[in-house]
Structure formats: C-alpha cells, structure tokens
Amino acid sequence: MAWWEEIGLGIKVERAADALAIDASPGEPFFTVTGLIRLTGLLGYCTVAVGGANTCQFTLDPDAAGAAVTVLDANLDITASTEGDIISIAGDPGTNLMAGHVCVQQMLPVAPRGVILEAGVIGFIATAALGTFRWVLYYKPVDDGATVTVI
Template sequence: MSTIIQGDQLRTLLLGTRVEKAYPTIAVETKTLFTVAGGKVLITSLVGEVTTAITVAGTTKLQANPTTGTTGDLCAATDLGTTDTPAGDLISFQGLKGDSIVFGVGATPTLKQPIAVNTGTIEQVTATGADGGITWVLTYIPLDNGATVTAA
C-alpha cells in the first residue's frame, strides 16, 4: 500500500508550520524562544520536551512580548522542579487564560484555544530556581500574509 500524504504534510495541514527551539540550560532569566515577524499569527500548539531533568523548585511561565503593545502571559507561572520533572516528560498548557503548565501524563500538544499573537517574541520566564533543559516546539498559522515565526 502506498502513502499518499506524509506525516509532516498532515501535521502542516492540521496545525500549520512547525518551529523548534532548544533551551538546553535553563537559567533564572527571560529567554526569547521564538520571534514573530511580519504580522499576526495563530499559535495552534506549543509543547516542550524536557531534555535534562528539572529538579530545582522554581517558577516558569511563557509570555508573548509584542513589539508594540502590552506583554501578556500565555500561561501562569508553574513550579516544574519541586516534584522532579524527568527527561522525556512533555510540558504544555491548554491555551486558556490563567492556565498553569501541565507536565508529565496529561500534557497535551495542541491548544484547546489557539492564541493570536502579534509581531514580537515568545519568551520563557524563569523567575526563581533553575536547572534542566527543554526543547520547545510551536506550530502556527499566519493570520497576516507574510507573517512568520522563527526560532530565536
């Protein structure tokens, strides 16, 4: 039996374009993960895979920081390290305002509610305690012609 459509083609049809950013050594900082250019995009999924275990108590959140306008949280700050998050765990959030990051069993790769963001950056804010590493994968659909997302 032949395959007419490949997995990456199906993903692009359902979720949009895929972009990946490795953050191998988490630090207490605001780290730019992705750059949004050329206009508005709709984030359809945003999931991280823990590449190095997170074992130190500390808060992490994701935020959109537009070039013009107000910076806004994509999810609530969540402690990923008090109960260790081992390498291989997936982390994500639902896309609903104020949701915490979900990790381990129950992490969903697609957002229940896609998020529109404007030109600017998507950032990981680690305010306290930091160790481990995460590789983030974001999928998006351009809302404006020419809008793109790239790894920072």
C-alpha cells in the same frame, strides 16, 4: 493557505535543547513572531531533569508601541519534570503551564482552534537555572508573510 494546510497543526519551528536560565519578565527570548499568527501548539520536551524548584511561564512581549507584556499561561513549578516529560500551554492565560509525566500531554486543550498572537517575542520566565528542554512551536500565519523564528 491551501485547504489541506488547514487540516494539520501548521508550520513547525524547533528550538534545540538548551538549559533553562533564570529570567524575569518578559522572559528569555525563545521565538520571534512577525505578523499576526495563530499559535496551534507550544511544547517543551525535558532532556535533563529539573531536580529542584523552578517556577516557569511563557509570555509575549508585543512589538506594538505601548503594549504590555502578556502572559500566555499561569506559572507552574516544574520541579518534578524528568527526562521524557512534556510541558505545554493550555491556551488560557489563567490556566497553569501543563506538565505531563513521561510521554503524554495535550496541546491547547482550552483553545483547540489556537491562540491569536500579535508580532513580538515569545519569552520563557524561569526562577532557577535547572533543567534542559527542547521546544517545538506550531503556528499558522494569519497575516500574509507572518512567520515565527527561533532566537
């Protein structure tokens, strides 16, 4: 990566707006990670209000043999999310998914240099089929040829 690519958030990958689905661990597959990456941002933009209890969480289901599913954040009930709200991860598996009302949210405040992820599948756990979100992920490859793609 050239020096100027290190200044920004990295490569942007977008997942089109889609209704949330009920899914337990390891979660509904959202993104495939091939190779070691540095996750620099992961956010969801609410396009249809949640309107009811819906506890959510991101996970990484690693490709490595025998590796366990890893949570990327502590779960959070996003009941109050309305159109225009933004949710994001903090960068610490013990910190709740962050929900910001209407247009303002931090990305990875606990891990400002990013979170290193192994190859695998980033999934989204939801306890209810309520709400619609558009997802944006930013990353920088650590391994040559490492990528993130939408599932």
